[in-house]
Structure formats: structure tokens, C-alpha cells
Amino acid sequence: MALHTPDQLTERLKRRSVDIRWRGQALDDVTEHPAFAPTLHSWGTWLYQAAFDPETAPTMVAGPDLNGEQSHVFWHMASTVEDLEQNLAAARLLAERSPLAGYASIGRDELQALLIVTHRLDADRGTGYHQRVRDYVSRFQREQLMTAAAVTDVKGDRAKRPAEQDDPDLYLHVVERTAEGIVVRGAKAHTSGSVGAEELIVIPTRAMRADDADYAVSFAVPVDAPGLTLIARAFNAGSDSAWEAPISSHDELAETLTIFDDVFVPYERVFLLGEWEYAGEVANTFASVNRQGYLGTESGKLRLFIGAAQRIAELNGVAGVGHIREKIAQLIRLERSIWALGVAASRESSCTPAGYQVPDPVLTNAGKHICMEGHFMATRLLLEIAGGAVTTAPLAEDLLADDIRPLVEKYLRGADPEQTWERLKVLKLIRDLAASEYSGYWNTEIIHGSGSPAAEILAMYRETDLGACKRLVERALSGREAIMPPAGAAA
Numbered sequence: 114m115a116l117h118t119p120d121q122l123t124e125r126l127k128r129r130s131v132d133i134r135w136r137g138q139a140l141d142d143v144t145e146h147p148a149f150a151p152t153l154h155s156w157g158t159w160l161y162q163a164a165f166d167p168e169t170a171p172t173m174v175a176g177p178d179l180n181g182e183q184s185h186v187f188w189h190m191a192s193t194v195e196d197l198e199q200n201l202a203a204a205r206l207l208a209e210r211s212p213l214a215g216y217a218s219i220g221r222d223e224l225q226a227l228l229i230v231t232h233r234l235d236a237d238r239g240t241g242y243h244q245r246v247r248d249y250v251s252r253f254q255r256e257q258l259m260t261a262a263a264v265t266d267v268k269g270d271r272a273k274r275p276a277e278q279d280d281p282d283l284y285l286h287v288v289e290r291t292a293e294g295i296v297v298r299g300a301k302a303h304t305s306g307s308v309g310a311e312e313l314i315v316i317p318t319r320a321m322r323a324d325d326a327d328y329a330v331s332f333a334v335p336v337d338a339p340g341l342t343l344i345a346r347a348f349n350a351g352s353d354s355a356w357e358a359p360i361s362s363h364d365e366l367a368e369t370l371t372i373f374d375d376v377f378v379p380y381e382r383v384f385l386l387g388e389w390e391y392a393g394e395v396a397n398t399f400a401s402v403n404r405q406g407y408l409g410t411e412s413g414k415l416r417l418f419i420g421a422a423q424r425i426a427e428l429n430g431v432a433g434v435g436h437i438r439e440k441i442a443q444l445i446r447l448e449r450s451i452w453a454l455g456v457a458a459s460r461e462s463s464c465t466p467a468g469y470q471v472p473d474p475v476l477t478n479a480g481k482h483i484c485m486e487g488h489f490m491a492t493r494l495l496l497e498i499a500g501g502a503v504t505t506a507p508l509a510e511d512l513l514a515d516d517i518r519p520l521v522e523k524y525l526r527g528a529d530p531e532q533t534w535e536r537l538k539v540l541k542l543i544r545d546l547a548a549s550e551y552s553g554y555w556n557t558e559i560i561h562g563s564g565s566p567a568a569e570i571l572a573m574y575r576e577t578d579l580g581a582c583k584r585l586v587e588r589a590l591s592g593r594e595a596i597m598p599p600a601g602a603a604a
């Protein structure tokens with residue numbers, strides 16, 4: 114049985130010797146630092162614990178993995194439609210309790226893309242990358258390694274490709290090849306969860322051309338490899354109070370600016386090296402796999418929104434009002450549509466020659482795009498239903514002070530005077546979900562996380578069979594012949 118406990122992860126994280134900077138200081142042990150506790154819960158404790166929790170374990174345990182063992186679903190590589198459906202359900206289940214945990218499969222998603230693309234690359238070129246990726250994935254599954262995804266380069270002038278930049282280090286690149294491995298330099302931005310990771314999985318962020326060959330590189334590296342520096346950000350802005358911040362006190366995703374200052378990577382960990390023609394395929398396959406999980410996460414988060422909307426409507430005494438019901442129905446419509454796209458993307462997935470399943474890219478990207486549009490509508494609807502006390506309710510210390518408490522109970526009640534404290538708790542939950550620094554984080558995450566909306570539009574356009582749609586037009590132009598046999602033809 115390959116399942117690891119949260120404690121095993123924490124022990125391993127303590128053994129790392131990572132160069133993490135936080136507010137100008139180097140941190141000795143990130144596992145003890147309060148700023149990163151929410152990240153280590155959502156992308157650590159909860160993620161690992163969910164495989165043991167009786168309510169979630171049936172969805173979280175998958176198998177067999179490459180070692181023939183049961184594995185946690187977020188370490189499992191999908192090779193069937195059912196695997197993809199399980200992945201979607203797992204993201205939703207994790208997100209219902211800790212929304213950002215739904216995204217924690219990102220390193221696995223990169224490895225799945227590498228398994229698929231290196232299989233084709235080896236067949237085309239006679240290279241030996243696929244077995245290296247498989248060997249790494251076996252270890253990743255056996256040791257249940259916590260990984261973070263280093264995909265997005267810092268990119269400098271966005272209008273220029275990697276080799277065209279004034280400074281060659283604005284995209285990560287190979288600066289030296291030795292007999293044992295490669296040396297890489299550059300920086301990846303927005304590396305979610307790296308403060309609590311053991312390994313970084315590095316892939317190219319975009320398609321490349323021949324003169325970008327040194328930038329077409331992929332590998333896995335321990336986060337404490339010499340030359341790696343992680344400059345961390347976390348918002349945990351005093352929100353460790355479960356009263357003021359019932360979700361974000363345990364759910365966050367710290368990112369790092371991840372700097373590679375001549376980092377050595379041995380060849381057995383290198384999965385792409387100069388084959389620029391395959392860089393775009395790695396990035397796009399990763400995006401299709403990763404964005405499917407987004408749909409599960411968004412569904413879980415929206416179910417929280419729906420529950421909060423219904424509960425505050427009851428506590429405010431407006432649950433029977435027509436426009437409130439209509440708004441809650443709109444939230445339900447949104448959640449169900451996103452879920453349906455996730456299921457459809459799984460059912461209409463395809464099995465690659467490598468034996469791994471890729472969700473339908475058009476359905477996945479359409480779903481991800483609707484997640485973005487829907488998030489802002491859902492936030493507005495939830496705030497509209499809840500009322501202004503979401504942001505104006507006094508803080509916990511005042512609410513609980515002896516001389517103020519009776520005033521709170523008299524003036525901040527809703528429909529039922531016995532439920533004043535329940536009402537305040539739900540208002541604080543809604544503040545956290547829709548009007549806090551945490552919710553501001555989601556506003557950016559839902560737009561840019563897993564790639565910008567423009568990338569989704571491009572993928573939908575590229576992957577749709579427009580020829581088939583044009584043939585429908587040709588047929589429509591033939592008038593009644595489109596549906597009737599031509600005059601004189603045998604029936």
C-alpha cells in the first residue's frame with residue numbers, strides 16, 4: 114500500500130534544506146512558519162489526509178499505479194475514461210472543504226503530459242526519454258512525492274520569443290552540457306505550492322522555434338538543489354482566525370518566484386533537451402489535462418457558494434423571495450454546466466498511443482473559460498444575496514466583548530433572534546469567499562491560473578474541426594437537398 118500520511122510528508126519537508134526567502138529573510142523551517150500554514154494544509158495535510166478520511170477515501174484512492182500498487186488519485190496517471198471521471202470527482206471533493214486543494218494535481222498533470230509526448234518523441238527520433246519519465250513517475254508514486262509545477266517563465270518582453278529577448282535568462286535555458294547532466298539558468302514565475310514541495314517538475318511554457326532549442330528543456334529537480342532560490346509570497350494577512358476567515362485560515366496557495374542560478378540536473382532527470390518541435394505539444398497536453406481538474410475544483414467551490422447563499426437567505430428571512438431563488442438557481446445552473454463540461458471532457462477523451470487518456474481539449478478549455486466568467490458572476494450573486502454586513506460586520510474581538518455582546522445580539526440578528534451568531538458566522542464565511550484578500554486571489558487565479566483566457570480561446574479555435582462545420586454550410590446552401598434526396602433519385 115503506497116499511501117502516505119500527512120505526518121510522513123511533514124517529516125520529509127523538515128529534512129529539506131531549501132533556500133526560501135520571505136519578507137527579506139531566509140527561512141530555516143517553512144513547516145513551522147505561520148505564513149505558510151494554510152498552504153501546507155491545503156496542498157499537504159488535507160491532500161494526504163483525504164485518502165484516509167472515511168467520507169473521501171473511496172474517491173481519493175486509485176490504482177494500480179506503475180508499481181502495481183494502490184495510489185492516491187492525484188498521483189495516478191489516467192489511462193481510462195473512468196480515471197478521468199475519478200480525477201474530476203476528487204478535485205471537487207477536495208475543493209468542497211478546501212477549495213485550493215483541488216488544484217494540487219498540477220505536478221502529476223505535467224508528468225502525464227510528459228509520458229504522452231516523450232512516447233511520440235522517442236518513436237519519431239529514437240531518443241530514450243519515455244523510460245526516464247516512467248522511472249521518475251514510479252518513484253513519484255512509490256514515495257508519494259509532493260511536487261510543484263514550474264511551467265511559466267518570467268518572459269520579459271511578451272512580444273518576443275525566448276531567443277529574441279535582450280537578456281537570454283528571461284526564459285529558463287540550458288547553459289552547459291556535461292558528461293553527467295545539464296546546467297540550467299533562468300526563472301519561473303508563480304510556482305504554486307513550491308514552499309511545501311519536495312520536487313519541481315519543469316516543462317516549457319510555450320511552443321518554440323529552432324533558435325529556441327536551448328529553451329526547449331524539461332526535467333525534475335529537488336527544491337533544495339544547489340542554485341535554486343524560492344522567493345515566496347503568502348497573503349495570510351492575520352487571517353489565522355477561524356472566526357474571521359473560516360476557509361482561508363486553512364486554505365491558501367503560496368507562490369514563489371523560482372530562480373535557477375546554474376542548477377545542475379543529471380541526465381536521468383532530463384525529459385526534453387533541445388527538441389524544440391515538441392515544446393508546444395508538452396505545454397498544450399499539460400494544459401488539457403490540468404484544465405479538466407479545474408472544472409472539478411470550480412464545481413466544489415461553487416457548491417460552497419450555493420450552500421452559503423441558501424443559508425444566508427434563510428437566516429435573513431428572504432429564502433422565499435422570488436429574485437433570491439432565481440439568483441440561487443443561477444448559481445446552480447453555473448455549477449451544473451461546469452460539472453457537465455468536466456464529465457463530457459472525460460467521456461469524449463482520447464487514449465494516446467502511450468496508453469494515457471487526454472480529456473477533450475475543446476470541452477476542457479470551454480469549461481475553464483466559463484469558470485472564469487462564472488466566478489465573477491457567482492461572487493456578485495453571493496454578495497447581492499447576503500447583504501452589506503458581509504464586509505461591515507464588526508470584528509471578532511468586538512463582537513465577543515462583554516459589554517458589546519448584548520448589543521450585537523440585539524442589533525445584528527436576522528429572522529430568528531436565536532440564530533444571530535449563526536448568521537454572523539455565515540456572513541464571515543461569505544466575506545472570506547467573496548470579499549476578502551483570499552477572494553481577490555481567486556479573481557486572479559481564475560483568470561490566469563493554468564494559462565490566460567487568450568490561451569484557452571486559441572486552444573478551442575485550434576482544436577475544433579472547422580472543416581466539418583463548413584461542410585454543414587455547404588450542405589445548407591444546397592437548399593432542400595440537404596434533407597431530401599435530389600429530384601429523380603431513388604428513395
Ligand SMILES: Cc1cc2nc3c(=O)[nH]c(=O)nc-3n(C[C@H](O)[C@H](O)[C@H](O)COP(=O)(O)OP(=O)(O)OC[C@H]3O[C@@H](n4cnc5c(N)ncnc54)[C@H](O)[C@@H]3O)c2cc1C
Pocket residue numbers: 219262263264265266267268271272273301302303304305306368554557558561562563564565566567568
Ligand atoms: C494564482 C496563480 C497561480 C499560478 N500557479 C502556477 C503554477 O503553479 N505554475 C506555473 O508554472 N504557473 C502558474 N501560474 C501562472 C499562469 O499560468 C500565468 O499567470 C499565465 O500563463 C499568464 O502568464 P503571465 O502571468 O506571465 O501573464 P502575461 O503572459 O504577462 O499575460 C498578460 C496578458 O498579456 C497577454 N499576452 C502575453 N503574451 C502575449 C503574446 N505574445 N501575444 C498576445 N498576448 C499576449 C496574455 O494573454 C494576457 O492577457 C499561476 C498564476 C496565478 C495567477
